[in-house]
Amino acid sequence: MIPLLATRLYAPRMVRRGAEADDDATLARRITACAPALDTSAEAELCRRLAPRIRLYGLKHLRSESAARDLAQDVLVLLLEKLRGGTLRDPAQVASFALGTARQRVLDVQRGERRRERLREAFPADLLPAVEESPEPLDTPRLKRCLAALPERERTVLVMTFYDERPADEVAADLGLTAGNVRVIRHRGLERLRGCMQAAEGTA
Amino acid sequence: MTHPACTTTAEELLAWWLGETDRTEDERLDEHLFACAACAARLDALSALGDAIRRETLRGDFGFVVPAAFVGRMKNAGLTVREYTLAPGGSVNCTIAPGDDFVVAHLHAPLAGVHQLDVLIDDTTIGKLRLNDVPFDPAAGGLTVVPSATFLRSLGISQQRLQLVAVEGPEERVLGDFTFHHTPS
Numbered sequence: 063m064i065p066l067l068a069t070r071l072y073a074p075r076m077v078r079r080g081a082e083a084d085d086d087a088t089l090a091r092r093i094t095a096c097a098p099a100l101d102t103s104a105e106a107e108l109c110r111r112l113a114p115r116i117r118l119y120g121l122k123h124l125r126s127e128s129a130a131r132d133l134a135q136d137v138l139v140l141l142l143e144k145l146r147g148g149t150l151r152d153p154a155q156v157a158s159f160a161l162g163t164a165r166q167r168v169l170d171v172q173r174g175e176r177r178r179e180r181l182r183e184a185f186p187a188d189l190l191p192a193v194e195e196s197p198e199p200l201d202t203p204r205l206k207r208c209l210a211a212l213p214e215r216e217r218t219v220l221v222m223t224f225y226d227e228r229p230a231d232e233v234a235a236d237l238g239l240t241a242g243n244v245r246v247i248r249h250r251g252l253e254r255l256r257g258c259m260q261a262a263e264g265t266a
Numbered sequence: 267m268t269h270p271a272c273t274t275t276a277e278e279l280l281a282w283w284l285g286e287t288d289r290t291e292d293e294r295l296d297e298h299l300f301a302c303a304a305c306a307a308r309l310d311a312l313s314a315l316g317d318a319i320r321r322e323t324l325r326g327d328f329g330f331v332v333p334a335a336f337v338g339r340m341k342n343a344g345l346t347v348r349e350y351t352l353a354p355g356g357s358v359n360c361t362i363a364p365g366d367d368f369v370v371a372h373l374h375a376p377l378a379g380v381h382q383l384d385v386l387i388d389d390t391t392i393g394k395l396r397l398n399d400v401p402f403d404p405a406a407g408g409l410t411v412v413p414s415a416t417f418l419r420s421l422g423i424s425q426q427r428l429q430l431v432a433v434e435g436p437e438e439r440v441l442g443d444f445t446f447h448h449t450p451s
Contacts, residue, residue, distance in 0.1 A: 086301075115299055115306040121313060161300040165395055200318045209319065210328040214400040221323050224316040226339060229286045236333040238403030242426050249277055255315070 081107035090153035093145040100146075108156070109138050115157075118163050123168045125227075135170070137163045200259070208258035216251030219244055272302050279309045283316075326415030331385070331400045334410045337370050354442030358414060362418040363451045369418055374408040375430045375442040382433040383409065383441075389426045399433075424448045 081089060081103040089111075092104040120130030140163050144150040151158055192202045209217060222233045230241040230248065237244070274295070281287050282295040299306050322328070324345075341347050345367040350358050353374050362369045377383065385397040402409050409430060426448065430441040 065307065111303055112300075114310055115303070118299065118306060118309050119296065119311065122285075127402050157300040158297065161296055164300075190389045200314060201324065202318070205318050206322050206325075208328045209322055214331055214397050217328075217330050218332055218401045220319055222332060222336060223284070224319040225323055225336075226320075226343070227284060227316070230281075231286070236335050236403070237347075237403060239401075241445070248280070252276070252280075252312075252315070 086111065087154040090145055090150065090156040093142070094148050094150070094153055097146045097148060105142060107261050109142075112141070112157070112160050113138060116160060119161070119164050120168065124171060126184060129171060133164060133167055136167055201263075204259060204263075205255075208255050211258060212251055212254060215247055218249045220251045220255070223248055272298075272304060274298060274302070274305050276308060276312065279305060280312060283309060283313065299319055324367075329411070329413040329417070331397070331402070331409060331411055333403055333406060334372060334408070337412075340368065350446070352392045352444045354444070357445035357447065359449065360445045361449050362415060366415070368412055368415055371411045371413070371428070371444070371446070372408055372428055372429060373411065373428065373442060373444050376410070377404045377407060377432075377441070380404055380432040380441070384431045384433055384438075385409070385411065386429040386431055387426065388429075390424045391421055417449075418448070421448050422450060 081092075084104070084107070086108065089104045089108040092101045093108070095101075096104070096257060099127075103171070116134040116137045117130045120133035121127065122132065124130055137160055141150075141156070141160055144159065145153070145156075150156065171192075209220070212220070218237070219233060222236065223230075230244040233239075234241045234244040277301075278291075278295065279286075282292065282299075287295060288447070300307065323330075337347060337349070346365055348360075348362065348366045348369045349372060350360055350369070351372040351374070352358055360369065380402075382401050383402050385400055387395050389395075400409065411428070426446045428444045428446070429446075432439040432441055
């Protein structure tokens with residue numbers, strides 16, 4: 063088993079400038095080339111970049127923040143293990159490997175398998191790389207004002223879309239519209255909402 | 267890093283997120299998101315915005331118009347919804363109780379053939395306002411209005427009159443008047 067560094071070593075402040083400038087494949091090659099020693103800055107930067115992507119994939123397919131975070135940690139553990147062991151054939155394919163692992167892991171979860179528990183046994187929780195928090199919460203009072211200022215049609219479509227994350231065809235069926243029409247209204251509503259939020263930011 | 271030839275739009279990302287894409291597109295965007303940090307960040311922001319819209323909706327700080335089926339989903343999700351159903355010309359004594367999450371008004375009116383529907387509100391507390399071009403299903407035979415629960419809780423004894431108006435070019439046709447006599451709980 064390859065020992066993993068403590069969470070604190072992956073904190074963004076520990077990442078040196080060189081790692082930030084490298085692309086994903088270069089970071090992967092650095093980790094492999096450095097083994098058995100650890101290139102902590104490359105590992106931290108790669109985790110910082112990939113964790114949000116894996117988390118989003120997990121959120122989309124598992125619809126659970128905690129499951130998505132678990133997925134990100136599991137995939138990163140496997141990825142670092144592969145890179146440190148030099149068993150990832152082409153480090154340029156680091157994103158593809160992460161996606162492939164995430165896909166498999168989601169299937170495992172969906173099938174009710176508990177692969178995560180085995181990983182947890184192999185990698186104690188306090189040794190896992192940190193998964194970054196999601197972005198700062200939005201300014202709630204501002205969002206409320208911007209939502210209230212939307213045209214009725216756009217507010218309705220956004221509420222119906224995001225209340226329980228429904229696709230356009232389902233929203234359309236309830237409103238007697240076409241899915242294409244709902245997508246147009248949704249797009250306009252989101253653009254107007256973003257514009258309102260940014261304008262409010264500029265005047266804050 | 268940002269994918270060098272990234273042309274993915276926010277609409278494509280949202281479609282992927284909401285499960286609107288077919289399998290081929292789904293897999294293409296899966297791969298793209300893992301390779302393109304910019305798109306992952308955009309999707310993250312979009313997801314956060316969607317979460318915030320949901321939270322604000324549940325908080326009841328703003329009103330909205332929805333199809334009646336949506337109210338069913340709110341109730342199925344465990345929300346306590348107080349409902350009032352009115353025919354044109356109808357009036358009702360109404361309130362919002364401490365345990366209510368939302369109050370909704372189902373306003374029946376003949377909507378067949380209507381292209382634009384406006385709602386005129388005359389409230390003894392806040393005065394007059396007009397909701398232009400509200401979304402509706404002409405086959406539904408009515409409109410469901412969800413006023414801000416926060417606003418309702420702030421009201422004393424008051425009266426609110428709603429009027430559904432069909433707009434046809436410069437012409438307007440009243441489809442129904444509905445009166446709510448509100449008393450605090």
